[in-house]
Amino acid sequence: MGVLFLDIVTTAAILFTVASGLMIILGVMKLINFAHGAFLAIGGYAAFVTTQLGWNPWMAIPFAAVVGFVLGLVIERVIVRPLYARPLDAILATWGLGIVIGQVITIVFGREVQFVQSPLSGAIEFLGQSYSTYRLALVAIGAILALALIALLYFTRFGLNARAVIMNEDLARGLGIDSTRVRLTTFGLGAALASMAGALITPLISVDPNLGLPWLINSFMLVLVSGVSIPGLIVASLILGGAQVLVSSYVSAILGGLTIVVLAAVILRIRPQGLFSG
Amino acid sequence: MSRKHLFGAAGVLAAALAFGSGGIASAADTIKIGIPVGLSGANSVVAPSVVQSAELAAAEINEAGGVLGRQIELVVADDGSGAQGAQKAFDSLVFQKKVDVLISMETSAARNAGLPIVNRGRVPFIYTSFYEGRSCSPWLYVNAWVPDQQVAPIVDYFMGELGAKSFFLIGSDYAFGRGMLEFTADYIDEKGGTVLGDEYLPMDGTDWTPIISKLKASGADALITSTAGGAPNVTLTKQLRAAGVDIPYGNLAVDEGTARNMGADAAGIYISASYITDIPSQENQDFLKNMKAHFGDDLKTPNDLSVPQYEGVYLYKLAVEKAGTTDAQAVIDALDDVSFMGPRGKIQMNKQRHAPLTMYLAQVQADGGIKLISSFVDVDPGEQCPHL
Amino acid sequence: MPRRRSDIRTVLKFGIVALAVLAVAPFFLDIYVVNILIRALLLAALALTVDLLWGYTGILTFGQSAFFGIGAYACALVFTHWGFGAQWALLALFLGIVAACAVAALAGWLAFYHGASPLYGSIVTLALPIIVTQVIFAGGRTTGSSSGLSGFPTYYWSSETWFWIAGVFLVVITGLAWLFVRSDMGRVLVAIRENETRCAYLGIPVSRIKILLLVIAGTIGAIAGFGYAAFTNVVAPELGGFLLGTELLIWVALGGRGTLIGPVIGAILIDVTSSYLSGSLPFYWKLLIGVLFVAVIVALPQGLLPEVTRLWRRLIGRRTRMADAPTLEPITAQEVGRGTGQPLVVRGVHRHFGSLQVLQGIDFEANRGELLSLVGPNGAGKTTLIRCLADGYERSGGTITIFGRNLGKWGPDRCVALGIGRKFQAANIFATLSVAECLRVARYRLDPPSIWASGTTLRLPEAALRIVEETGLAQSLNTEARHLAHGQKQALELAMVLALEPSIVLLDEPTAGLTRVERERIGAILTSLTERERLSILLVEHDLDFVREISSRVIVLHQGQIVLDGSVEEVVGSELVRNIYAGASLDAGSGPT
Structure with missing residues (x-):
């Protein structure tokens, strides 16, 4: 039982971390960023470069965040901005962008799996179980991330502006909030979060140009189910991640892989606005 | 033109x-x-x-x-x-x-x-x-x-030299992964061992956590895996090591180059191949x-x-x-x-x-080297195409 | 209904040319290109279904590959495990189509319901190929898992034969689709894309149409997949996968969504070119396609074909030929739903959002030939009440009876069938449809549209016709609705509502933003509708002068309750009403109107 509990909590923490960047962008910009998977890959390769340069493996996290942020700013300006009024087209354009990023990574780094040094390895005794140290660390990191995001939204100038834009963009603009700037920063932030998440999961996965693809759909489903709120995303990660672990453990790991997608489609049919909204 | x-x-x-x-x-x-x-x-x-x-x-x-x-x-x-x-x-x-x-x-x-x-x-x-x-x-x-040639060296070695009685099998859900492990399970049965469980993840699956938990709970003596090359191989190995799995681990799908590159995580893995550079x-x-x-x-x-x-x-x-x-x-x-x-x-x-091929059993070393353990000359491919 | 002959002639003309090209092409092409083209032609048919769904109807689908995979696997599974021969081939095709229809119907039922967001439809179509692929993977030896199935017996006809089969299939499908999208029914699809809400309130069963369309698209996909498997002798999970689904979108977007021909050309060109280029430049080719795709979505959302045709027109100096506008034909309104008794009886209707009570204890009735105005300050619940009358899902409780029939919990399309017509506050029309097309879409229920042709006459009840003629719309029947002046848009929407031949008309601020002349004209029309046609009209209006001029009765709403229900004189003279408006003006702008 203890292991099951740890599996669920750590899986939820990973899902939360991976999906947070997508959620920030959807929440503020009402835009679904299908290049999310590509940003995860960028993070993975930032971690790879960190290893190549011989830096401390923990450095991969801030490095990935910076790379993601800068790229996010550029992409928002060039590609995303013309698409605000066309949300379905934005999905397609960002998907195309994901293809482009994936191919550029392939051309620069090659198609093969790269190896990244892990900041933590091995297992420790926890709750009477020998359990992966890094997965446990990810729970702490996920928690810090959630708190940091809440703090950012509720205790900073940017957060105030962002919340104003979320509630009523026209009104916010009327109040002198530069909503274009808020959107720009948000996209950069979302890209930075995704990229950081990509670096964070590299010790668990293999680094290759398509590493983000399997995560994209699950993140997308989680964010929609969450009703686009941070507590909602935490709960959605726990419920859907938990369901995935349970199905994988007691039924079959193959069905487990479909759990999030199917469950999300059903939940959204019953509650289109997500679990924790309105 | x-x-x-x-x-x-x-x-x-x-x-x-x-x-x-x-x-x-x-x-x-x-x-x-x-x-x-x-x-x-x-x-x-x-x-x-x-x-x-x-x-x-x-x-x-x-x-x-x-x-x-x-x-x-x-x-x-x-x-x-x-x-x-x-x-x-x-x-x-x-x-x-x-x-x-x-x-x-x-x-x-x-x-x-x-x-x-x-x-x-x-x-x-x-x-x-x-x-x-x-x-x-x-x-x-x-x-x-083909499986008939590759599986025997690892299973025989695990059961003979290492004294393993019970096995756990993990693979990717595709033709090669399932084909290899089905053959392996039959072979283990035939040799008097037991298979405590076999688990598969979709080819693009990345999270092996529940499967690894099952593996640990099963108390198997040895592990044999057959995942898709590239990413699944690496994710499984990393997560196994992170979870502290240290029973004998035979990988039917990892090539020498990937094993070398994987660094410390790959140390101890047994591989069976018809070619290694150390021949x-x-x-x-x-x-x-x-x-x-x-x-x-x-x-x-x-x-x-x-x-x-x-x-x-x-x-x-x-x-x-x-x-x-x-x-x-x-x-x-x-x-x-x-x-x-x-x-x-x-x-x-x-x-x-x-x-018929000469098969080599080898083990990945901590320094990334490959240690040749034994070779098996002219292993027969068995019944492959009896109608041709 | 008579057909507009030019469309059929166009299709025949191009169809014959296309078939002639197909007939001789294999003799000029080497066998390699023929083989590539056979597959490209089948994939083009699949791309065409994506265009029908996405380009025309606005359903962004990632899932058409799933149907292709289903058709392909039906063929492979039957031939591998059951048997081979003409009867088995027919059985396999039949099973593939049945399976595809079942999956499409299920997915459609899940994805398209009243109030579903367009995004949700995309989510379902996204899940579809993921599930199909996983089922194939899990199928072990039966489905061949990741390796797929190959080498099953099939018809080893020559490549030319397969080329002709695939070519004729594509030409026929494209021809039929061409007629379909240019028919009156095709215009309804565009109307759904442009404004789904308006469609629902015109009594169009939007969800059912979308589900049916998905089933048709699934069927075409399954047939194409069947052909693909029978020709190539191979099936693999990727045929039903998510990546092929996104590739289809790329082909359609580059070719030109909503043009049918663009996606077909796009699919063939890109697939064939990739055969040549991906060998020498595998990564750069994909990069190039990715960059092109992003550029087209951002800068040329309509794709490349419209650009090419525009350039062509400029080169040869030809103008777009306008279709002839249909002849308007007056008919006598039947007044849908009319029965004996009171047109509208409202009892105990309330509406709350969470703990917020927006309407409570609403009781009133409307009579024939009455123009009933709903007035009240902002946030009084006027628009909410209109919504509850036009959509059975809206109210939280209470009953609404129309000519003795219970409104129950039915969506807007059923409310229209009971005789209710609703005009929205802001002009709510179909921007890219012409005036005539907008009106014809509004006639969906009463004059079911043809799926092969567009009618040469447009039957309109006299009231609607009068508006069309008096506001000058009759002279602009071929003008796209978005090019109309504001007043004309409002008039067009009103005409569309009246084209439903309703017994009860709900009007939400029909005069907002109109000039004085236009307002007077609308006022006169409304008065005559109540006096001559004896309709019941419910009017939400801020302009109290207008209300006073034309109303026969006034209901005053305040804080979600009826505070007064009486004649114009009673309301005008009421101290209470004056107090309400005076009070409300202090906190104007609070809450929903």
């Missing part, structure tokens, strides 16, 4: 390219070897080493005067590592480039997609990748291993030396998927010489009889279109 080309190439760009490649390939007296291979997609990691193997073989043969006095020409086509790409690649090689033979390492999906085209075009096809077995066609020969034979030493000399710094480390390609080209050469012609049926008949001493030892595809 012929009228056909003008119509065929739907865009100007495409027309130019078709003309370009068609022009080079039009020298009439060469023997054309088609190599459909996954330059993009899942196999793109290993494809360059496969192409290099073929290039070395062709260069050596051409230098020594060619085959029946004719030079060999290689025609490489990308199959995208999948069925759709393979159809295009095979079509192009068989019907457009009109190659004399196909020799290649490919995914099972690509091979399956290509076979109907091979049957229609009536071209000999030497398949040089290990695979799940039992692929049969009048035009097909295979010179790499001490003269043929292997010469082969490695010539590869180095030919490709210099661009050399991709030869491996279990690329070396059979080298031998495949030679086997074809010998078959053509025996038949005295490149006529497809004559070559197919001759391929059964010829044998070649290559880096992997003596290769002859005379067991229902498959080859």
Whole structure:
């Protein structure tokens, strides 16, 4: 039982971390960023470069965040901005962008799996179980991330502006909030979060140009189910991640892989606005 | 430019390219070897080493005067590592480039997609990748291993030397993964061991956590895995190590190069292969030396998927010489009889279109090196294509 | 209904040319290109279904590959495991189509319901190929898992034969689709894309149409997949996969969504070119396609074909030929739903959002020939009440009876069938449809549109016709609705509502933003509708002068309750009403109107 509990909590923490960047962008910009998977890959390769340069493996996290942020700013300006009024087209354009990023990574780094040094390895005794140290660390990191995001939204100038834009963009603009700037920063932030998440999961996965693809759909489903709120995303990660672990453990790991997608489609049919909204 | 080309190439760009490649390939007296291979997609990691193997073989043969006095020409086509790409690649090689033979390492999906085209075009096809077995066609020969050859060394070693009684099996949910583990389970049963569980994850799955928890709960003595190459192999190994799994671990799907690169996580893994670079034979030493000399710094480390390609080209050469012609049926008949001493030892595809092979059991060391534990000479491929 | 002959002639003309090209093409092409083209032609048919769904109807689908995979696997599974022969082939095709229809119907039922967001439909279509692929993987030896199935017996006809089969299939499908999208029904699809809400309130069963369309698209996909498997002798999971689904979108977007021909050309060109280029430049080719795709979505959302045709027109100096506008034909309104008794009886209707009570205890009735105005300050609940009358899902409780029939819990399309017509506050029309097309879409229920042709006459009830003629719309029947002046848009929407031949008309601020002349004209029309046609009209209006001029009765709403229900004089003279408005003006702008 203890292991099951740890599996669920750590899986939820990973899902939360991976999906947070997508959620920030959807929440503020009402835009679904299908290049999310590509940003995860960028993070993975930032971690790879960190290893190549011989830096401390923990450095991969801030490095990935910076790379993601800068790229996010550029992409928002060039590609995303013309698409605000066309949300379905934005999905397609960002998907195309994901293809482009994936191919550029392939051309620069090659198609093969790269190896990244892990900041933590091995297992420790926890709750009477020998359990992966890094997965446990990810729970702490996920928690810090959630708190940091809440703090950012509720205790900073940017957060105030962002919340104003979320509630009523026209009104916010009327109040002198530069909503274009808020959107720009948000996209950069979302890209930075995704990229950081990509670096964070590299010790668990293999680094290759398509590493983000399997995560994209699950993140997308989680964010929609969450009703686009941070507590909602935490709960959605726990419920859907938990369901995935349970199905994988007691039924079959193959069905487990479909759990999030199917469950999300059903939940959204019953509650289109997500679990924790309105 | 012929009228056909003008119509065929739907865009100007495409027309130019078709003309370009068609022009080079039009020298009439060469023997054309088609190599459909996954330059993009899942196999793109290993494809360059496969192409290099073929290039070395062709260069050596051409230098020594060619085959029946004719030079060999290689025609490489990308199959995208999948069925759709393979159809295009095979079509192009068989019907457009009109190659004399196909020799290649490919995914099972690509091979399956290509076979109907091979049957229609009536071209000999030497398949040089290990695979799940039992692929049969009048035009097909295979010179790499099948489960019947690869599984026994690991299981025997685990049960004999390491005293393992119970096993846990983990794989990717695809033909090779399931095929290998089903065979493994049967083999363990036959030898009196028990299989405590077998678990699969979809090919693009990344989270092995619940499966690893089950493995730990099962208390198995040993673990045998067969995942898709590349990412799933790496994610599983990393997560196993992170979870502190330290029972004997045999990996049926990891190649030597990946194992070396994986660093400390791969240490202790047992692998079973028909080729490892440490094979001490003269043929292997010469082969490695010539590869180095030919490709210099661009050399991709030869491996279990690329070396059979080298031998495949030679086997074809010998078959053509025996038949005295490149006529497809004559070559197919001759391929059964010829044998070649290559880096992997003596290769002859005379067991229902498959080859008895010397198999090597090795263990990955902490420093990334590979320690050869034992070898098994001329392991039989078993019943593969009894109807041919 | 008579057909507009030019469309059929166009299709025949192009169809014959296309077939002639197909007939001779294999003799000029080498066998390699023919083989590639066979597959490209089948994939083009699949791309065409994506265009029908996405380009025309606005359903962004990632899932068409799933149907292709289903058709392909039906063929492979039957031929591998059961048997081969003409009867088996027919059985396999039949099973493939049945399976595809079942999956499409299920997915459609899940994805398209009243109030579903367009995004949700995309989510379902996204899940579809993922599930199909996983099922194939899990199928072990039966489905061949990742390796797929190959080498099953099939018809080893010559490549030319297959080329002709695939070509004729594509030409026929494209021809039918061409007629379909240019028919009156095709215009309804565009109307759904442009404004789904308006469609629902015109009594169009939007969800059912979408589900049916998905089933048709699934069927075409399954047939194409069947052909693909039978020709190539191979099936693999990727045929039903998510990546092929996105590739289809790329082809359609580049070719030109909503043009049918663009996606077909796009699919063939890109697929064939990739056969040549991906061998020599595998990664750069994909990069190039990715860059092109992003550029087209951002800068040329309509794709390349419209650009090419525009350039062509400019070169040869030809103008777009306008179709002839249909002849308007007056008919006598039947007044849908009319029965005996009170047109509208409202009892105990309330509406809350969470704990917020927006309407409570609403009781009133409307009579024939009455123009009933709903007035009240902002946030009084006027628009909410209109919504509850036009959509059975809206109210939280209470009953609404129309000519003795209970409204129940039915969506807006059923409310229209009961005789309710609703005009929205802001002009709510179909921007890219012409005036005539907008009106014809509004006639969906009463004059079911043809799926092959567009009618040469347009039947309109006299009231609607009068508006069309008096506001000058009759002279602009071929003008796209988005090019109309504001007043004309409002008039067009009103005409569309009246084209429903309703017994009860709900009007939400029909005069907002109109000039004085336009307002007077509308006022006159409304008065005559109540006096001559004896309709019941419910009017939400801020302009109290207008209300006073035309109303026969006034209901005053305040804080979600009816505070007064009486004649114009009673309301005008009421102290209470004056107080309410005076009070409300202090906190104007609070809450929903």
